Amino acid sequence: MxxxxxxxxxxxxxxxxxxxxxxxxxxxxxxxxxxxxxxxxxxxxxxxxxxxxTPCAFGPGEWLLDREVPDIPGSEYQEVARQAESGMSVEKIAQDWSVSVERVREVLRHTGPVEPDVAPxxxxxxxxxxxxxxxxxxxxxxxxxxxxxxxxxxxxxxxxxxxxxxxxxxxxxxxxxxxxxxxxxxxxxxxxxxxxxxxxxxxxxxxxxxxxxxxxxxxxxxxxxxxxxxxxx
Missing domain, CATH: 1.20.120 (Four Helix Bundle (Hemerythrin (Met), subunit A))
Known part of the structure; x- marks a missing residue:
């Protein structure tokens, strides 16, 4: 077929x-x-x-999934830059990542190597x-x-x-x-x-x-x- x-x-x-x-x-x-x-x-x-x-652990029942306060990890800096280059507003990027507008601007201002993420x-x-x-x-x-x-x-x-x-x-x-x-x-x-x-x-x-x-x-x-x-x- x-x-x-x-x-x-x-x-x-x-x-x-x-x-x-x-x-x-x-x-x-x-x-x-x-x-x-x-x-x-x-x-x-x-x-x-x-x-x-963790402060933002979530779930509907007795057991929760650990979650920290949202941030943009270094491994995603390039993705944020691509979003901005595609015409997405800083406000919309901040909403997508659940971070502040200033945090997005900080990421977009970043130059040079990105420090490796220190994640649990x-x-x-x-x-x-x-x-x-x-x-x-x-x-x-x-x-x-x-x-x-x-x-x-x-x-x-x-x-x-x-x-x-x-x-x-x-x-x-x-x-x-x-x-x-x-x-x-x-x-x-x-x-x-x-x-x-x-x-x-x-x-x-x-x-x-x-x-x-x-x-x-x-x-x-x-x-x-x-x-x-x-x-x-």
Whole structure:
């Protein structure tokens, strides 16, 4: 049967499917201790509400996902510059990054090398929860009602089996919806209006590229943590 999907969509989703197949292998057999393992002090993870360590930890239930006060990391300075060069206002960039206008101006004034980011190490639970929020929010703000806050859509859990099952269901729903995107929608700016990124100012084909990047790089991090867990003794 002839594949009637737009060629760009086929390429994006084929890459996504291949990355997901690899991710499924690396998630097999994940246990609770490994899922919550903190290899160094100061890790971000999922925690009971009463034990939250970070000022902006979020979630709708008893368990929250660690989150610090929003900032623009050094690794994203070039992306902010691209946003400004594309005509996006400083105010809109600040809104997208949840930072002040002055912080955006500081980034745009920066010259020379960027200092490496000093970010906390995150557990498998945190990385999987972070991805889960993005897929739940990506579906809601593209194919859903565009109403619910993505940070309140995922009920985080210390149960690795349950977390993986919920994540798979979320990815399945997003993937099934993405299959039907038309060529015109791929070029539509704001087809996705995910509130915690620049989706509303980008063509959906560029948003899809970002979804693939997120899945690939976070699952690679999870895979490495699993290797370290296995070799820790």
């Amino acid at each position: 002839k594949d009637l999907r737009p060629e760009r969509l086929r390429l994006m989703l084929d890459q996504f499917d291949r990355a997901r197949e690899m991710a499924e292998v690396r998630l097999t057999g994940l246990g609770d201790d490994e899922y919550l393992w903190e290899p160094v002090p100061g890790c971000w993870s999922v925690r009971p509400r009463a034990q939250a360590r 190490l995150t557990t498998i639970a945190w990385r999987l929860g972070h991805l889960h929020v993005q897929f739940e929010g990506g579906w809601e703000w593209t194919f859903g009602e565009r109403r619910r806050d993505p940070r309140l859509m995922v009920d985080f859990t210390p149960d690795a089996f349950l977390a993986v099952a919920r994540f798979r269901a979320s990815v399945d729903r997003w993937r099934a919806a993405a299959e039907s995107v038309t060529d015109e929608q791929l070029d539509t700016v704001g087809f996705s209006r995910y509130p915690y990124a620049s989706d509303a100012d980008e063509r959906y084909v560029d948003v899809l590229w970002g979804v693939n990047l997120e899945l690939i790089h976070h699952m690679a991090e999870i895979a490495l943590l699993r290797d370290l867990w296995r070799a820790r003794r």
